[in-house]
Amino acid sequence: MLDPQTTTDKPQGAAASLLNGLTVLEAFSVARRSLLGVTEISELVGLHKSTVSRMLTGLDEAGYVQRDDDTGRYRLGLGMIGLAGPLLAELGVRRAALPHLEELTEATAETAAIAVWNGTNAIVVEQVASPHQVKHSAAIGTRYNKFASSSVRVFLAELPPEETDRLLAGRIVLQEGYRGLEDPAHQRLADVRDHGFAVNDGETTYEEYGISAPVRDYRGAVVGCITASAPRSRVQHQRSQSILRDAVLQAAERVSARLGSRPGEATPVH
Template identity: 85%
Template sequence: MLDSDITTGKPQGAAASLLNGLTVLEAFSVAQRSLLGVTEISELVGLHKSTVSRMLTGLTEAGYVQRDDDTGRYRLGLGMIGLAGPLLAELDVRRAALPHLEELTQTTGETAAIAVWNGINAVVVEQTASPHQVKHSASIGTRYNRFASSSVRIFLAELPTEEAARLLSAGIILRDSYRGLDDPAHEHLAGIRELGFAVNDGETTFEEYGVSAPVRGYRGAAVGCITASAPRSRVQFQASQPILRDAVLQAAERVSARLGSRPAENKSSAPTVIVAPLGKQIAPLRPAAGVR
């Protein structure tokens, strides 16, 4: 909570400085100009020039603004890119994925979604719902933290083993009776890294079947995860697990390509992955007691 004066309700001390600094940064958006001087910013935001000058000095040291040596004016610095980077990446993934999610749903008739990793959860940021009356879906913003979730396992498989172990041992990612680095979960995650997909065959709820594959950015790291979800009864009755898996892998590959990922970096593009018999090379872990 921000410190404030009891009589005026206005932020005081560090809180006031923080808000003043944000106000100075917002001036560049209000003015819609790349270079602004102290006087211009002062007039735009209604702060005294000495306050603006002090804020700019601190923001320059932090890298959020940069002083132009020729004019003495200021522009936004590269630090702003780092600050907004996670949000921009999320928006880019969502925008790049949407047409391919729509195509995936049209091809399979099942719900398609893309999630991003926030450090402790897989978070759904876009979805196209199945046209069937009976379907599995999740609203945008839904967070998953169970190991049984195929999307969670995709992201865990991308993490260093020690980090995945920390999340599991601390109960941040839920898996009953976790036994540390000797737990079969880590062997399972290694298999997911090798194959490039994860399957949830009734592990979160008995009625659900889901398959997920990572989406990679231009640096080769996973920046998202595409999942197709369906009622198990429909998938098993139609024997369509390989069809659904291949469609997800192809969608993930196409989105990765739009984000600048090279085929060699995108494991889902390997033909041996697409045709690998599900269950022979990696068997889904069954949920521990109490997990639904």
């Protein structure tokens, strides 16, 4: 039986309903059966049958469970896929990227990372650090919301103009105040779309050079961003910059291929 809270300071009202609903959903993984009845779930989670029945009705309406018309029993609904989809995508991107991040670091001797977008921030989900003593790196979970960041610009470049406008006006940090749809930031994002990569040449911190390229899935949608970071002093001359750029683009292309993307396939910006 699952162990619902038994302390005297139990959540009340909406919080209690939410926790009960989650407990009911967890019963399906505990039982490891596709179809469960109200009584079975009640016994598994330690909640009264009337409470379970009420929770299941709400979860059914929301699409998180589905009632079988023939038996009256319940199974998990397709709504669970939508709920877990972003997390599954992030984990899939991370697994697909890791060997290619290792190859990128081996080829360039610089730090390689992959980030995902949560709607307002680029978040590092995997990294392979440079073997050099002097290097640029970021802990997994680091969030970036500055326009100067090459990874942030890669993600912004894929958003519809109205969404980009909203973020630049509020959640994304610009070095200077945002000037609306005529702001030069929009042209810079158009350049990222045209070239297929973004460069941070000392814009976030003077000594950092970073270059990022998008990772696409089978739909052509951007689901991640490969970035190579290095001290600017190691990439000052043109050859080092072009080598790093080509390596990042190749890594992003290989990860995209593992996720089912075809060359030249991209979701259009509306």
